[in-house]
Amino acid sequence: MPVLSRADTSIVGRWWWSVDRVMLTALILLVGIGYVLALAATPATNLALSDPRTLVMIKQIVYLATGAVLMVGTSMLDLKQVKLAALGIGIVFLLLTGFTLVHGVTIDGGRRWISLPGFTIQPSEFLKPALIVATAWLLAERRRTPGFPGLFAALGLNGLVLLILLRQPDVGSTALVASTFFVQLFLDGLDLFWVGIAVIGFGAAGFAAFEFIAHVHMRVMLFLHPTKDKAYQAITALSAFGNGGLWGRGPGEGQVKHYLPDARADFVFAVAGEEFGLIVCLGIVLVFAVIVLRGLARVLRETDLFVALAASGLLASFGLQAFINMASSLSLIPTKGMTLPFISYGGSAVLAVGLHMGFLLALTRKRHHAERSAEFGTGFGAQDHTS
Structure with a gap:
């Protein structure tokens, strides 16, 4: 790719x-790691195009390429x-x-997908960013606007989404x-009394x-009292890290992908641990940390409230999702079916995280005062700027 000049105004x-x-x-780099693990999580016994597992691998590679293009395209907004x-x-x-509650496809006990010709889509993944x-x-x-009921509208909107997600x-x-909503409210200046109420509410919701x-x-019970027969997935995933050791068994040599049905999705981090070892796993953690910390560094210098709240929410959601996936694979928390961004299998998950991070890249781009004024002068979401 030719080097772009700073004078290039395209x-x-x-x-x-x-x-x-x-x-x-x-x-x-995460997309590249996802590509490698798409290959690693596919058993190499038969890579013929007639093998469904090979088709799954090819679909994931297409999803990753499309997600990367979507991310870059969105970041130009x-x-x-x-x-x-x-x-x-x-x-x-x-x-x-909302339509999933009426005509959704039920998979693993959850009605979260809509069936379309040739594939299914999980709309909530795209709704979140x-x-x-x-x-x-x-x-x-x-x-910015006195009398605008922004807080009540935000509470109502998020409450509606949470209600639908609970019904699924x-x-x-x-x-x-x-x-994520709590993080945004906190950064917006939520009174400490309501912070305490929210913390109590989270605890009560977890207990319920x-x-x-x-x-x-x-x-939760299997996490607290694991048994070999009932906590099979968690124990098998944890053993994969032990089998991988420091440097791993080598690409294609892992066994966990043969025994865990969710190896390419919820437990893809265990596949990485077994085949590539602790060093590569720490490298994956480091990449996620760089993204989150780099984003936070940009947010700390931001003077526009909208950008700060939106970027912080996107970073919180991205970081929490990655933490939950990796921590559950390591049995640090109860197992939870949540994908590892750009690495776990899933068309909706990969494309949605491409949109998610495209928004973040767009929000954290450097902007001159004139550009900001032009963007916020009129129309939806106009803001006042004094810097």
Whole structure:
């Protein structure tokens, strides 16, 4: 690729010199790791195109390439376009997420998918990044426009989404959305009294889920009292890390993928541990840490409330999701069916995280005062800027 001049005023030129290239590089590296693990998580007994496992691997590679393109394309949006995109995507996928309650496909006890010719889609995955951006706009707009009911609108919108997710049911996504919303409220200046109420509420909700939702109760009990027969997935995944040791057994030499049905999705980190060892696993953790810390460093220098709230929410959601997946693979927390961004298998998950991180890259791009004024001068989500 030719080197772009700083004088290049094309869309690509302006994007290249304003985007956080460290964060972009780390994200592209994650896509590359996802490609390698898509190969590693596929048993090599038969790689013929007639083998369904080979087709799954090929589909994942296509998803990764498409997700990377979507991420880069979304990162070229200006702030006003980010808001408009989030509004459109949010409306469409909120309706589709609600539609799953009526005509959704049930998989593993959850009605979260919509069946389309040749594939299924999980609308809630695309709804989450749009919801984060919309929530940030509502909270920021109430500061700019006296009398604007941004807080109540944000509470109502997030409450509706949480209600739908609970009805599916999707306890993991419910907890992730609620936690991200709390982070945004806290950064917006939530009174400490309500912070305490929220913490108590989270505790009460967790206890209620343990008491009244059967599969949550079972997973917590198996985490506290694992047995070889009943906690098979967690014990098998943990043993994979032991088998891999420091340097791993080598590409294609792992065995956990033959025994765990969710090896390429929920337990892909265990596949990495067995085949590539502790060093590579620490490297994966480091890449996620670089993305989150780099993003937070950008947010700390941000003077626009909308950008700060939206970027912080996107980072919190991304980081929490990665932590939950890796921690559950290591039996540090109860097992939870949550994907590892850009690495676990799944079309909806990969494409949605591409959109998610594209929004983040767009929000954290360097902007001159004139560019900000042009973006916020009129239209949806106009903001006042004094810097």
